[in-house]
Amino acid sequence: KAGVTQTPRYLIKTRGQQVTLSCSPISGHRSVSWYQQTPGQGLQFLFEYFSETQRNKGNFPGRFSGRQFSNSRSEMNVSTLELGDSALYLCASSLGSGLGLLAFFGQGTRLTVV
Amino acid sequence: TQLLEQSPQFLSIQEGENLTVYCNSSSVFSSLQWYRQEPGEGPVLLVTVVTGGEVKKLKRLTFQFGDARKDSSLHITAAQPGDTGLYLCAGPHSTAGNKLTFGGGTRVLVKP
Numbered sequence: 001k002a003g004v005t006q007t008p009r010y011l012i013k014t015r016g017q018q019v020t021l022s023c024s025p026i027s028g029h030r031s032v033s034w035y036q037q038t039p040g041q042g043l044q045f046l047f048e049y050f051s052e053t054q055r056n057k058g059n060f061p062g063r064f065s066g067r068q069f070s071n072s073r074s075e076m077n078v079s080t081l082e083l084g085d086s087a088l089y090l091c092a093s094s095l096g097s098g099l100g101l102l103a104f105f106g107q108g109t110r111l112t113v114v
Numbered sequence: 115t116q117l118l119e120q121s122p123q124f125l126s127i128q129e130g131e132n133l134t135v136y137c138n139s140s141s142v143f144s145s146l147q148w149y150r151q152e153p154g155e156g157p158v159l160l161v162t163v164v165t166g167g168e169v170k171k172l173k174r175l176t177f178q179f180g181d182a183r184k185d186s187s188l189h190i191t192a193a194q195p196g197d198t199g200l201y202l203c204a205g206p207h208s209t210a211g212n213k214l215t216f217g218g219g220t221r222v223l224v225k226p
Contacts, residue, residue, distance in 0.1 A: 004156070031212050043157075043202065043216040056213045090156050094212060102147065103204075103214060105156035 002027065004093050004106035012112045018079040021109045025072050025093030031055075032074040033103065034066060037088040046089075049074050081113045116141040118203055120217035127193055128225050135188045135220045137203035144206060146186045147214070148177055151200040160188075193224045 005024040013019050025032050033056075034046040045058040049068035066076040072093075078085055088110050092103040121136045137146065145164045149157035161170050163179035163186060170177045174197075176189040190197055201220045207213040 006156075033212055033214070035214075035216075042218050043204075043214075045213050045215075048212045050212070056207075058213070088154075092214075102159060102162055103212070104159060105149075107156045108154075110154065 004091055004104055006089075006091050006106035006109050008109060009107065010110045010112075012114060013081050015081055015083060015113055017081050018077060019081060019111060020075055020077045021089055021091075021111075023074045023076075023091030023093075023106060025074070025091075026104060029093035029095055029104075030072055031094045032068055032072065033092045033094070034074070034076050035090040035092065036060070037090055037108070038086075043090070046076065078111075083113050086111060086113045116143070116205065116208060116215050118205060118215055118217035120201075120203060120220050122220060123218065124221045124223075126223045126225065129194055130192050131224075133190050133193055133222065135201050135222070136185070137187065137217050138185045139205070140184065141208070142183050144183070144208075146179060146183075147204045148186070148188055149202040149204065151202060151219075152198075157200075157202055190222075193222075195224050195226050198222060198224050 007022045031050045033048040035043050037043045047066050048056040052068045063079045068074045088108045090108045091106045094103045118139050125133055147162045148160045151157040161177045166181045166183045168179045174191045178187045203217040204214040
């Protein structure tokens with residue numbers, strides 16, 4: 001069974017640009033969550049999508065957005081990039097129903113904003 | 115706000131020694147998960163503990179969930195260099211289960 005696949009693995013963008021990251025969850029998983037990991041703040045929840053609907057949202061500005069497609073693949077977009085957006089962006093998939101279900105992470109996308 | 119605090123932040127030990135990592139909260143969690151993350155990679159799920167007082171063993175790793183479900187520990191016996199990594203505990207939000215709260219992590223270095 002294939003794991004969670006994130007593309008691309010690495011990105012370098014310039015301040016002010018926008019970026020789109022992609023996540024393909026484990027087959028059969030309907031929930032996709034996104035996290036930002038930085039050395040200073042650790043892992044922070046961005047948002048979760050389930051059946052193409054945003055179900056939960058973290059405390060990030062509106063520049064961060066996402067969507068989920070009918071095949072459960074998800075994308076997240078960051079507009080007007082700032083230097084502080086440099087981070088490892090992680091996607092996690094789970095079955096998506098009930099509390100405390102196991103989340104399986106992808107390898108992440110390393111975004112560097114210059 | 116549910117917070118998870120991990121201690122210590124950093125551990126450096128020699129191969130063969132034992133170590134314990136702690137994960138504490140003032141909030142009750144329905145379950146806690148432990149992950150290990152290597153540089154540049156995503157966290158890999160090690161175990162989930164669900165019942166207060168539960169103890170789970172994974173080879174040389176022993177995980178314990180506190181009776182009150184507010185804390186957990188990870189004990190590694192006879193650590194090996196392959197155990198090196200960032201250990202993270204995480205718990206589901208009380209009303210949004212797929213929103214995980216993570217501890218700050220414990221960076222473990224096992225020297226040969």
